[in-house]
Amino acid sequence: AQTVTQSQPEMSVQEAETVTLSCTYDTSESDYYLFWYKQPPSRQMILVIRQEAYKQQNATENRFSVNFQKAAKSFSLKISDSQLGDAAMYFCALKSSGDKLTFGTGTRLAVRP
Amino acid sequence: DTGVSQDPRHKITKRGQNVTFRCDPISEHNRLYWYRQTLGQGPEFLTYFQNEAQLEKSRLLSDRFSAERPKGSFSTLEIQRTEQGDSAMYLCASSSPGTGTNYGYTFGSGTRLTVV
DSSP: OOEEEOOOSEEEEETTSOEEEOOEEEOSOSSOEEEEEEEOTTSOOEEEEEEETTOOSOOEETTEEEEEETTTTEEEEEEOSOOGGGOEEEEEEEEOSSSOOEEOOOEEEEEEO | OOOOEEEOSEEEEOTTOOEEEEEEOOTTOOEEEEEEEOTTSOOEEEEEEETTEEEEEOTTSOTTEEEEOGGGSOEEEEESSOOGGGOEEEEEEEEOTTTGGGGOOEEOOOEEEEEO
C-alpha cells in the first residue's frame, strides 16, 4: 500500500515571500512519480509540478520548485515570490504501481496582502 | 477543446434516490478516472477506464455505485439508493494516451453531491 502524508493543514505567507509545504510518502516501488496539485476554491484541480523518482534533479516550474529527498521519502513544495492567486488547497500525490494517484489530505495556503 | 467537463456542477437529492453524473474527457484522452473528495480530505480513487474498458475499481465503490464509458467517450457514474455518507465532490479526470498518469491528469471541476 502507498500513503501520502501532509502534516500542515494550514499555512500562511506574506505576499512576495517564500513558503514551503511539506509532504512525506511511502511506497515499496522503486519507480514512481510525485505531483503537487493546486485546488483553488470552487475551481478545478490543476497540476503544479511533477517529479520522476529516478531523477535526482529537483523539478522547477517558474516560481514553484520541489525538494525531493528520496531516501527520506520527502517531497516538499517551495513557492517563491508568493502571489495572492497562489491561495488555494495544495495536494501532494503519488503514483507508483497501477494507474491511479494517492493523495494527501492537503494544505490550505493563505496569502496575506 | 475546453478540457474535462462535468455535469451537473451541483446536485441535491433526497436519501434513497438515484443520481447520475456525467463526465466528458478531453477528446484525445483514452483514460478516464473517477475520484471522490470529502470535506477536508484529498481525492480518493474510485475507478478508471481505458477506452470503454473499466480496468480497476476501488473497494470504496460499493455495489450501489456503477460507472460506464460506452464507446470510450463520455462516462457516467450512477449512485443508487443514495445515503448521507455519499455526500461529496465527485471528480472526473482524463489523461493522455501513452503516458497515463506519469504526466498527471487533467481534472474537471467536479460534481458536488448533497444527500439530504
